[in-house]
Amino acid sequence: MSSNPPTARRVALVSALTLVGLVAAVVCGLAIGPTSIATAKIIGDVVSHVGIGHSSLSPLQSTVIWQLRAPRLVLGLLAGAMLAVAGGTYQGVFRNPLADPYLLGVAAGAGLGATFAIVDIGGGLNTPTWTPLLAFAGAMVAVAFTWGVGGRGLHSNAATLILAGVAVSALLTSMQTFLQQQSSSNSIARVYIWLLGSLASASWRSVWLVFPYVILCTAICVLSGRALDVMSVGEDESRSLGLPVRRVRFIVIAASSLGTAAIVSAVGLIGFVGIIVPHIVRLLVGTSYRRILPISVVFGAAFLVFADTLARTVMAPSELPLGVVTAAIGAPVFVIILSLRRRMVR
Amino acid sequence: MKVVFQDAATSVADALSQIRQLGRLTGHVARADSLASFMNTYIKADIASVPKHPNKKITVYYEIGTNPYYSLTSKTFVGSLMKSLGLVNIADADSTTADAGYPELSSEYIVSANPKLIFLADSVKASSLAKRPGFSKVSAVANHNVIELNADIASRWGPRLGVLMYQLASEVKKVLHESKLWK
Amino acid sequence: MSNVVVQDLSVRAGTKVLISGVSLDIEPGTWCTVIGPNGAGKTTLVETVAGIRRASSGTVSISGRRLEDMSERERARVVALVPQHPEVPAGMTVADYVSLGRTAYHGLLRAPSAHDRAVVDSVLERLSLREFADRDVITLSGGERQRMVLGRALAQSTMVIVLDEPITGLDLRHQIELLDLLKSEVAECGLTVVATLHDLTLAGQFADRLVLLDAGKVVLDAPASEVIRSDELAHSYGMDLRVVDVDGSDVVVPVRSLRH
Structure with a gap:
């Protein structure tokens, strides 16, 4: 690792390899599963949908591919992309390498909302419709609360926001734990399954529900790269350079939190993607968010689909919770990144 | 006090013998036996009522x-x-x-x-x-x-x-x- | 031409008064240095002039427009700041760092224009930074680094430039080099400079005008040679100062005080 910022050639190479990884991930997501269906047949089927050749898949195989694997693949791509880009954005806006998309209370709020639905306080809430809805609402309320406590004051800065996020998260988590304690063991098991995250219940409906949020929020995050590069010199200096710091911070935090909340409501809490993906990308292409963010979108999407493929296969026939897989990969990778960084900086 | 543990039954025969065991232990041998044989008859009849279908999985x-x-x-x-x-x-x-x-x-x-x-x-x-x-x-x-x-x-x-x-x-x-x- | 007018400016932090009742009228093309002991309010004053700190009362205006009426972007095209402790973002190239000065021109969603790149190029050339252009900012020495921060401010193409202790931590040669560089830029572009400096000799030699600040108030505001020789200066610092003429330049020499 040289101490000089990476060259344009290296960035192009990394981008190309990341795209190759994405294609490989898409193939894995469609081709690997409990039922073995030949990859060639699947590709033939995909091509036949564009009007070339004929599909040799049976109707049932076609159902497996298009109703089960495809929505799960797409939801995985969306979740990975969103969590990674939101993590990178948070790290930029807070100038804090440990920032992740759950920093301002999204996770705790969504957890409380989902627990509320699963424990079924109101009666009739424990349905596939209410759980994501309440999780989403909980996440947004939590972030709004954090912003209200720590983000509005005249002298508020990144540090006060982070502290407010920690406090709000702690409060909501304690409420969530309390609710969980009051419920039956059956509900507790379901809450845990939700908390650990999974793509198992993916359907086209869940894909379309999160799609607009993810596209809009990912676009805003990626476009904020230049602003985040300016912010790397700190709030005062970037203001002196003409950056409307407060407005940028609000927009960027709102976008990354909204997108994260949408994803979390659909797939539960999947940890570590938001931290390690931007860090790996940073290690490869340098510190500019104009490069980190777009590459993280692709890298994160590919990473999560690979992780989900592992989750589906290592313990087959049953599935591992996706959050367990990402943490199991994420934690050691994070340690390696830290030691590499320490060696690089001086 | 006597504690009797009955494991989860894994077959009809198991279930019926557990009913008989309960009858013996509670002093209702005759009633338990007749219940068991009554159930046995009906279950057998249910099974027999289903036509054999070796070619239809x-x-x-x-x-x-x-x-x-x-x-x-x-x-x-x-x-x-x-x-x-x-x-x-x-x-x-x-x-x-x-x-x-x-x-x-x-x-x-x-x-x-x-x-x-x-x-x-x-x-x-x-x-x-x-x-x-x-x-x-x-x-x-x-x-x-x-x-x-x-x-x-x-x-x-x-x-x-x-x-x-x-x-x-x-x-x-x-x-x-x-x-x-x-x- | 841009004149800087400070009117009855007060800045408080909570209940603590940092500066109060400061009024200045700085002519275009003037180099005005604010001096004074630690805690006098120098940094507060220049940061408020640079627009990154809000006035509690009073106003700062440049070319007749009040800073508070400008957007961040407009202000960054009018006044640039070289901060006392600039952040050095590891991993950024020197060229990219200097380009940050163009943020207010190309905006946040567009890439720098050809003109923006030309300005950055010319700054790199003038400040002899070209050979470092692709280096990581953290690999620069203290003198090079400070030149780079100055470069970013010059790339903002403002008529007013504010510098807060720009030569702190530099050795003597680099101190003079940096100030000379600034002086030639000022002469060439007709810049108005508002600076703070601890070194009284250099403050006197490089400024047209000195403002002596003590406990948040202006004690003296006059041509440099006059302030350097004033009794107020020694009084503010609480010690004896002698001014020696060396080949026509004033040199301020502290004398170990006998008063206790």
Whole structure:
């Protein structure tokens, strides 16, 4: 690792390899599963949908591919992309390498909302419709609360926001734990399954529900790269350079939190993607968010689909919770990144 | 005080001998014996009422939990009842020793196994199955052979065992009569 | 031409008064240095002039427009700041760092224009930074680094430039080099400079005008040679100061105080 910022050639190479990884991930997501269906047949089927050749898949195989694997693949791509880009954005806006998309209370709020639905306080809430809805609402309320406590004051800065996020998260988590304690063991098991995250219940409906949020929020995050590069010199200096710091911070935090909340409501809490993906990308292409963010979108999407493929296969026939897989990969990778960084900086 | 432990029954014979044991221990030997032989007669009759169908493989998925989906194999009590009716349990092929006869099944596995008959013992509405991704193409769902079982009856091996057996048997017969489902 | 007018400016932090009742009228093309002991309010004053700190009362205006009426972007095209402790973002190239000065021109969603790049190029050339252009900012020495920060401010193409202790931590040669560089830029572009400096000799030699600040108030505001020789200066610092003429330049020499 040289101490000089990476060259344009290296960035192009990394981008190309990341795209190759994405294609490989898409193939894995469609081709690997409990039922073995030949990859060639699947590709033939995909091509036949564009009007070339004929599909040799049976109707049932076609159902497996298009109703089960495809929505799960797409939801995985969306979740990975969103969590990674939101993590990178948070790290930029807070100038804090440990920032992740759950920093301002999204996770705790969504957890409380989902627990509320699963424990079924109101009666009739424990349905596939209410759980994501309440999780989403909980996440947004939590972030709004954090912003209200720590983000509005005249002298508020990144540090006060982070502290407010920690406090709000702690409060909501304690409420969530309390609710969980009051419920039956059956509900507790379901809450845990939700908390650990999974793509198992993916359907086209869940894909379309999160799609607009993810596209809009990912676009805003990626476009904020230049602003985040300016912010790397700190709030005062970037203001002196003409950056409307407060407005940028609000927009960027709102976008990354909204997108994260949408994803979390659909797939539960999947940890570590938001931290390690931007860090790996940073290690490869340098510190500019104009490069980190777009590459993280692709890298994160590919990473999560690979992780989900592992989750589906290592313990087959049953599935591992996706959050367990990402943490199991994420934690050691994070340690390696830290030691590499320490060696690089001086 | 005397404590007697009765393990989960894994067959009809098991269940009946447990009833007899309870009768002996509580001093109702005669009544327990007559209940057991009464149940035995009826269950045997139920089994006999199902026509033999060696060339017609009726696959079955018995759901005991969702999100993730849990099922049971022929090694379990209810599984043994279904087996005695000549059903082929889709969970058998996907079970390991670790799950003790209650495997977790992925939705892809269930859909590809394409069961002809689905029993729901988890208070799920039969009409909701078509809304699950991919399930609308499953034979049992497409041909309305999804049956909601009373969770209380379906999970116990007491005197009402005959009620469960009767219900299972009549559903199997119904499916057999719609033999146009098979080639 | 841009004149800087400070009117009855007060800045408080909570209940603590940092500066109060400061009024200045700085002519275009003037180099005005604010001096004074630690805690006098120098940094507060220049940061308020640079617009990154809000006035509690009073106003700062440049070319007749009040800073508070300008957007961040407009202000960054009018006044640039060289901060006392600039952040050095590891991993950024020197060229990219200097380009940050163009943020207010190309905006946040567009890439720098050809003109923006030309300005950055010319700054790199003038400040002899071209050979470092692709280096990581953290690999620069203290003198090079400070030149780079100055470069970013010059790239803002403002008529007013504010510098807060720009030569802190530099050795003597680099101190003079940096100030000379600034002087030639000022002469060439007709810049108005508002600076703070601890070194009284250099403050006197490089400024047209000195403002002596003590406890948040202006004690003296006059041509450099006059302030350097004033009794107020010694009084503010609480010690004896002698001014020696060396080849026509004033040199301020502290004398170990006998008063206790």
